[in-house]
Amino acid sequence: MSTATATIPIVFVLNGEETEVEVNPADRLLDLLRYTLALPGTKEGCGEGECGACTVYLNGLPVNSCLVPAYQVRGCRVETVESLDPADLRPLLESGATQCGACTSGVAMTACWIHDHPEILETHSLAELMAGNLCRCTGYDGILKGIEAGLESRDRLGGGPEA
Amino acid sequence: MLRREGLAKLSGRERYVDDLPIDGCLWGATVRSPSPRGRITGIRFGTGVQWSDFVVVDHRDIPGPNEVKLIETDQPVLAAGYVRHMHEPVVLVAHPSRDMVRRAVREVEVIVAPDPPALDFRVTPAPETIQYKTDNVLKHLTIKKGDVERALAAAPVVVEGVYETGAQEHVYLEMQGMLAYLDGDTLVVTGSMQCPYYVLTALTHALGRTADQVRVIHAPTGGGFGGKEEFPNGVALHASLLALKSGRPVKLVYDRSEDMVATTKRHPSRVRHRTGVDRDGRLLAQDIEVVIDGGAYVTLSPVVLSRAIIHAAGPYSCENVRIDGRAMFTNAVPFGAFRGFGAPQSQFATERHMDIIANRLGMDPVELRHRNLIRDGQDTATGQVIRAGVDAATLLDRAVGLSEYRHKQRAHATFNATHPTLRRGVGIATFFHGAGFTGSGEVQLKSKVQVAGHPDGTVEVLTASTEMGQGTTTIFAQLASERLDYDPDDVIIAPPDTSRVPNSGPTVASRTAMLVGLLVERACDDLRDRVSDRHLAGADLREAIRAWHQANPGQTLVGEAVYVPPPGIAWDEVAYRGDAYPTFAWAAYVAEVEVDLRTYGIRVIDFVAVQEVGKVLNPTLARGQIQGGVVQAIGWALMEECAWRDGAMANGQLTNYIIPTSGDVPPIRVDFVEVPFAHGARGAKGIGELPMDGPAPAVVNAVAAAVGAEPRAIPLTPERLMAELAT
Numbered sequence: 001m002s003t004a005t006a007t008i009p010i011v012f013v014l015n016g017e018e019t020e021v022e023v024n025p026a027d028r029l030l031d032l033l034r035y036t037l038a039l040p041g042t043k044e045g046c047g048e049g050e051c052g053a054c055t056v057y058l059n060g061l062p063v064n065s066c067l068v069p070a071y072q073v074r075g076c077r078v079e080t081v082e083s084l085d086p087a088d089l090r091p092l093l094e095s096g097a098t099q100c101g102a103c104t105s106g107v108a109m110t111a112c113w114i115h116d117h118p119e120i121l122e123t124h125s126l127a128e129l130m131a132g133n134l135c136r137c138t139g140y141d142g143i144l145k146g147i148e149a150g151l152e153s154r155d156r157l158g159g160g161p162e163a
Numbered sequence: 164m165l166r167r168e169g170l171a172k173l174s175g176r177e178r179y180v181d182d183l184p185i186d187g188c189l190w191g192a193t194v195r196s197p198s199p200r201g202r203i204t205g206i207r208f209g210t211g212v213q214w215s216d217f218v219v220v221d222h223r224d225i226p227g228p229n230e231v232k233l234i235e236t237d238q239p240v241l242a243a244g245y246v247r248h249m250h251e252p253v254v255l256v257a258h259p260s261r262d263m264v265r266r267a268v269r270e271v272e273v274i275v276a277p278d279p280p281a282l283d284f285r286v287t288p289a290p291e292t293i294q295y296k297t298d299n300v301l302k303h304l305t306i307k308k309g310d311v312e313r314a315l316a317a318a319p320v321v322v323e324g325v326y327e328t329g330a331q332e333h334v335y336l337e338m339q340g341m342l343a344y345l346d347g348d349t350l351v352v353t354g355s356m357q358c359p360y361y362v363l364t365a366l367t368h369a370l371g372r373t374a375d376q377v378r379v380i381h382a383p384t385g386g387g388f389g390g391k392e393e394f395p396n397g398v399a400l401h402a403s404l405l406a407l408k409s410g411r412p413v414k415l416v417y418d419r420s421e422d423m424v425a426t427t428k429r430h431p432s433r434v435r436h437r438t439g440v441d442r443d444g445r446l447l448a449q450d451i452e453v454v455i456d457g458g459a460y461v462t463l464s465p466v467v468l469s470r471a472i473i474h475a476a477g478p479y480s481c482e483n484v485r486i487d488g489r490a491m492f493t494n495a496v497p498f499g500a501f502r503g504f505g506a507p508q509s510q511f512a513t514e515r516h517m518d519i520i521a522n523r524l525g526m527d528p529v530e531l532r533h534r535n536l537i538r539d540g541q542d543t544a545t546g547q548v549i550r551a552g553v554d555a556a557t558l559l560d561r562a563v564g565l566s567e568y569r570h571k572q573r574a575h576a577t578f579n580a581t582h583p584t585l586r587r588g589v590g591i592a593t594f595f596h597g598a599g600f601t602g603s604g605e606v607q608l609k610s611k612v613q614v615a616g617h618p619d620g621t622v623e624v625l626t627a628s629t630e631m632g633q634g635t636t637t638i639f640a641q642l643a644s645e646r647l648d649y650d651p652d653d654v655i656i657a658p659p660d661t662s663r664v665p666n667s668g669p670t671v672a673s674r675t676a677m678l679v680g681l682l683v684e685r686a687c688d689d690l691r692d693r694v695s696d697r698h699l700a701g702a703d704l705r706e707a708i709r710a711w712h713q714a715n716p717g718q719t720l721v722g723e724a725v726y727v728p729p730p731g732i733a734w735d736e737v738a739y740r741g742d743a744y745p746t747f748a749w750a751a752y753v754a755e756v757e758v759d760l761r762t763y764g765i766r767v768i769d770f771v772a773v774q775e776v777g778k779v780l781n782p783t784l785a786r787g788q789i790q791g792g793v794v795q796a797i798g799w800a801l802m803e804e805c806a807w808r809d810g811a812m813a814n815g816q817l818t819n820y821i822i823p824t825s826g827d828v829p830p831i832r833v834d835f836v837e838v839p840f841a842h843g844a845r846g847a848k849g850i851g852e853l854p855m856d857g858p859a860p861a862v863v864n865a866v867a868a869a870v871g872a873e874p875r876a877i878p879l880t881p882e883r884l885m886a887e888l889a890t
Contacts, residue, residue, distance in 0.1 A: 024262070026262060034181075034182075035261070038184060040175075040178065040179075040181070040182035040184075041174070041175020041176065042175065043175075043179075043336070043337070043385075044181075044338075044418075044419075045336045045337075045419065045817075046419045046816070046817040047418055047419055047420075048419075048816060048817065048818055050816075050817035050818055051336065051817055053336055080175070081174060081175030082174075082175060084173075084174055084175075085174075086170045086171075086173065086174040086176070089170060089173040089174060090170075092173050093165055093166065093169040093170055093173060094165065094783075095783075096166070096783040096784070096786065096787040097173070098166065098169050098172045098173050099166075099386075099632035099633065099634070099787055099791065100172075100335065100336065100337065100384065100385045100386040100387075100631055100632025101168070101171075101172030101173075101177050101179075101383065101385055101632065102179070102335070102336030102337035102385025102386055103336045103385075104172045104173055104175075105172075105173070105174070105175035108173050108174070108175070125826075126825075127825045127826050128825075128826050130824075130825040130826075131824040131825050131826035131827075132824075133825070134334075134336070134817070134822060134824060135336070135825075136333075136334050136335060136336055136386055136388070136791070136795065136822065137336075137386060137632045137787070137791045138787055138790060138791050138794075139787070139789075139790030139791045139792075139793055139794035139795075139828065139831050140790075140794065140823075140824075140825040140828060141786075141790050141830045141831060142783075142786075142787055142790070143825065144825060144830070
């Protein structure tokens with residue numbers, strides 16, 4: 001059996017910049033970001049869409065990058081945690097939203113998305129919206145309180161390219 | 164102080180082992196046993212990959228003894244001809260491509276001629292399954308106080324019960340991972356771990372190297388909970404063997420499924436209580452038998468058993484106590500350290516049993532506890548006289564008040580009488596947790612901490628204590644900057660690197676802030692003494708440190724502190740009598756639940772956690788420890804079920820091993836009663852494990868109150884509750 005695999009060339013917009021890359025057809029978007037494009041901020045927590053640690057925005061919507069075949073992002077816009085301004089995340093820092101950090105970049109991505117789309121809170125509770133991001137350290141209260149604080153102040157948390 | 168590395172974590176800039184870009188790195192992987200017990204009769208390498216492209220390691224490549232050194236040396240680094248549990252490591256492979264190395268693992272077939280396994284720790288092992296000494300008992304320990312038989316014979320009421328707890332998977336969000344490479348002749352290993360010096364010991368032992376030929380560096384670690392206490396020793400050895408054989412850097416990072424099925428878990432337990440009480444509910448005798456499943460190797464089971472039995476009588480005063488504990492060998496994947504370390508298991512039984520006693524006596528559970536909680540001057544099962552400075556009863560009253568327990572009881576009675584399908588209840592647990600190593604453990608550790616003064620006047624705290632999310636880095640920076648009146652930015656926390664930092668002991672047992680933190684403070688004092696006098700602080704001290712370096716060019720300035728036990732501590736390891744811990748943290752928790760009788764689903768709708776942990780050093784971090792521990796324990800109580808097949812987890816996925824989400828738990832209400840502890844950093848006691856002990860019994864007691872049944876086993880899944888209510 002051959003060990004060489006034909007790659008697929010794609011172009012997509014990554015964190016606001018047009019990016020050309022050869023992707024391994026077996027790679028997930030998570031692999032492409034972490035191991036090909038050297039953006040390791042996006043973490044693998046489960047590899048099956050349960051934990052949300054690998055959350056990125058695909059065409060402006062939060063998705064689990066472990067469930068997206070890399071070649072499918074051809075022509076799409078993708079934003080990762082590297083697109084966030086650390087200074088915007090202070091409410092989450094102050095509320096104790098991060099401990100070990102392994103779930104945290106995914107939490108930050110979902111949190112910022114909610115911050116930028118507050119209308120979703122008219123139909124869903126915050127606890128419900130964050131249920132796709134597993135955290136084993138905080139017991140979630142620190143995360144929810146940080147997002148609430150950010151929603152109150154409006155000028156912090158998120159503000160990525162899609163805001 | 165805010166978490167030091169918090170913004171780096173929030174913005175994805177923290178670099179864990181799998182995030183480190185390494186030139187020329189190979190990916191390692193582990194081929195595992197397909198059988199719980201048997202002789203390896205062959206290893207077949209398939210034709211699906213080009214084996215000449217791979218590095219392959221088996222037990223013959225181990226330079227030293229094929230032993231993972233821990234308490235015992237019974238666990239092989241790689242199975243040599245015989246396997247004792249499913250997923251036991253047999254062969255290692257490495258390749259530059261992650262895809263190829265995974266494919267290669269599937270191409271290796273380990274052929275095993277099976278022998279009969281021991282798979283149920285609760286039954287006397289059949290003769291053909293005996294594999295450890297003469298009876299498969301890994302450790303047997305007893306505690307005796309007074310005369311239990313006589314007291315039981317004379318007791319007006321004797322209440323018996325058997326309680327069971329299941330295994331629990333840690334589910335730290337970052338999987339196990341290690342990177343190994345050669346730097347000249349020095350083997351360097353970095354990765355996810357709690358205890359760099361444990362890893363160093365394991366590496367030097369099995370690789371036949373001296374400590375100066377090995378360097379272990381802690382990488383930012385994404386959660387541990389005990390799961391990265393001893394298990395990383397093996398991962399580090401595996402990565403090292405591949406690196407030594409290939410001469411190239413090797414990363415060995417588990418995926419979630421491998422991490423769930425092949426690593427340690429919380430010990431399953433079965434605890435039997437026989438308790439004599441008088442009609443007023445006073446405990447006259449506690450006869451307790453604790454059995455835990457150790458799995459296929461000794462690992463840390465003897466010390467887990469020790470902590471389990473020391474906590475098994477609960478925070479109560481009783482003159483006649485007998486506790487018999489056994490850790491059993493089985494052919495299960497070895498069980499290991501997990502937050503609480505045996506105390507959650509034994510106190511689940513105690514606290515469920517207290518409610519069942521209350522029911523038998525027709526007494527209120529709060530009142531029953533009130534009558535028996537240890538008061539200052541009374542002693543524990545091991546005869547340790549408690550001088551807490553606060554009564555556990557005070558905490559109980561506070562928890563009852565904050566939770567509106569009485570009001571809820573009344574409201575629930577009305578609700579339950581009228582609602583067609585929902586039932587509500589409140590439950591209580593009172594409990595304690597010994598901080599630091601058990602008995603003479605801390606004396607044997609001889610933990611050491613250094614604080615260096617640098618030529619620019621900054622100071623650097625050097626310890627082997629690791630940050631895994633619990634806040635070590637922040638707490639040490641806070642302690643040192645407060646002690647020296649320094650700007651926290653001028654306090655560097657050295658990454659734990661065994662070539663640079665002294666051995667401050669393992670980062671376990673709720674010991675870091677309390678004990679190592681105290682050493683940080685004392686090392687700060689020692690540094691001050693070396694440059695001038697103890698009263699210098701802040702800018703004056705900075706200037707004195709600079710002046711010292713000008714006067715002593717090229718020399719290093721290091722303050723140091725070594726552990727000394729608090730005065731008056733005495734422990735008899737043989738009789739299991741005396742001061743089991745330097746101190747205990749105390750708590751009273753109240754859970755409110757709602758049960759849906761249609762689905763048997765249980766929701767925790769309110770939770771109040773009141774505890775005394777000495778001085779709270781950092782309110783945000785301390786609250787986070789309690790809230791996180793409570794939620795992890797709620798998971799253990801209600802939903803986290805390991806399904807077993809041949810002694811291994813059959814549901815090794817987050818799809819069907821369910822942990823709590825933000826939608827499953829209420830905000831955990833946290834309250835601290837602060838009584839500074841004289842022998843902890845700024846008065847702190849241990850905090851990390853305490854919140855694991857109480858929630859399971861509080862929640863199950865609440866369910867019992869809600870539905871009028873007496874569940875005695877966790878996880879209390881909907882299925883288990885349905886069966887309970889059907890009987």
